[in-house]
Amino acid sequence: MKIQDVKKVALFGAGTMGPGLAQVFAQAGFELAMYSRKQATLDKAMVVIATNLQTLVEKKMLVPEAKDQILARINPTQSLEEAAASADVVIESIIEKLAEKKQLYGALDQICPEQTVFTSNTSYLNIFSVMPGQRLSNTVIAHWFAPPHVIPLVEVVKGQESSQETVDFIVELLKSVNKVPIVMEKFVPGFCVNRLLRIIGREVFFQLDNGYITADQLDLAVKASIIPRAMVLGFVQRYDFTGLDLSVRNLENPDFLEPPIDNAPSSLIKRVERGELGVKSGKGFYDYSDRKLEEILKDRDEKLMEVFDNVKDLIYKRI
Numbered sequence: 579m580k581i582q583d584v585k586k587v588a589l590f591g592a593g594t595m596g597p598g599l600a601q602v603f604a605q606a607g608f609e610l611a612m613y614s615r616k617q618a619t620l621d622k623a624m625v626v627i628a629t630n631l632q633t634l635v636e637k638k639m640l641v642p643e644a645k646d647q648i649l650a651r652i653n654p655t656q657s658l659e660e661a662a663a664s665a666d667v668v669i670e671s672i673i674e675k676l677a678e679k680k681q682l683y684g685a686l687d688q689i690c691p692e693q694t695v696f697t698s699n700t701s702y703l704n705i706f707s708v709m710p711g712q713r714l715s716n717t718v719i720a721h722w723f724a725p726p727h728v729i730p731l732v733e734v735v736k737g738q739e740s741s742q743e744t745v746d747f748i749v750e751l752l753k754s755v756n757k758v759p760i761v762m763e764k765f766v767p768g769f770c771v772n773r774l775l776r777i778i779g780r781e782v783f784f785q786l787d788n789g790y791i792t793a794d795q796l797d798l799a800v801k802a803s804i805i806p807r808a809m810v811l812g813f814v815q816r817y818d819f820t821g822l823d824l825s826v827r828n829l830e831n832p833d834f835l836e837p838p839i840d841n842a843p844s845s846l847i848k849r850v851e852r853g854e855l856g857v858k859s860g861k862g863f864y865d866y867s868d869r870k871l872e873e874i875l876k877d878r879d880e881k882l883m884e885v886f887d888n889v890k891d892l893i894y895k896r897i
């Protein structure tokens with residue numbers, strides 16, 4: 579399939595990720611059906627999209643007339659048949675439960691045209707194991723990052739039977755909606771970035787739990803060093819600048835203290851026990867109790883947009 583052949587994108591799931599996904603495709607000019615089982619979820623999703631677009635208008639990143647045109651390209655529906663019929667591309671973004679995804683794929687298999695390309699936004703699951711066999715060559719994982727209308731990366735993960743044509747098509751489609759796709763050659767739970775984050779998280783909690791540093795000092799440390807540096811050197815190329823020989827010696831250092839595998843870090847658990855769940859409860863590692871959740875999320879999105887706008891020319895550049 580070619581990008582110009584895509585007449586309809588069908589999105590399944592309109593929860594946390596759904597609205598941003600719908601927005602990205604509609605903003606890029608695609609007609610999109612957004613399916614949810616509940617009308618209330620669809621209504622809420624449309625409000626979220628309208629609010630996101632209004633923010634873009636306020637930041638002069640979108641002309642005001644475009645807002646209604648974009649919203650008009652999204653067809654919210656509770657009918658699975660209506661959403662799936664004649665869909666060229668399926669984006670599955672329902673709850674992260676394999677049994678639910680399996681059931682949905684089975685139902686879509688009955689309705690979608692033979693050539694439909696299937697993508698799943700799963701974060702960890704091996705959805706290839708529950709996709710009807712005849713659909714596997716047209717299936718890849720396309721894993722987005724929250725908020726999906728702001729973060730450029732989408733991890734495209736090949737299944738054993740995914741055709742190269744499908745992979746190439748999805749990569750081109752994602753580029754055409756202004757995203758930055760990367761390809762993973764084979765499935766591993768957590769893919770690239772969430773695996774990195776999990777290992778980093780282990781060290782973060784080790785340092786916090788043992789009182790080596792406070793949360794705000796740790797965040798300041800990474801913002802003033804490895805985070806912007808990685809914009810230039812990534813995580814791999816930086817070894818070339820350190821020197822691979824020195825990197826070997828660093829690994830041999832017997833004084834380095836490895837963090838233990840601790841899946842119940844006390845800095846996390848004690849907060850959860852106190853009901854401190856992060857922005858959604860007004861407090862986590864930081865205090866947000868003086869602002870409404872919508873204000874906090876808007877603040878986050880605006881700052882993220884500013885950052886990505888500033889670094890977009892660096893993303894594909896290499897030394």
Ligand SMILES: NC(=O)c1ccc[n+]([C@@H]2O[C@H](COP(=O)([O-])OP(=O)(O)OC[C@H]3O[C@@H](n4cnc5c(N)ncnc54)[C@H](O)[C@@H]3O)[C@@H](O)[C@H]2O)c1
Binds near residue numbers: 592595699722
């Ligand atoms: N939240 C994130 O930060 C994030 C990031 C990347 C990927 N993901 C992945 O995206 C997917 C969706 O995540 P989310 O955070 O938007 O979840 P969510 O729980 O906010 O939304 C999922 C929606 O799917 C609906 N749903 C559940 N079962 C369904 C079914 N059988 N048929 C149709 N709809 C059903 C739920 O009612 C809900 O509206 C998951 O696979 C998740 O792993 C999430």
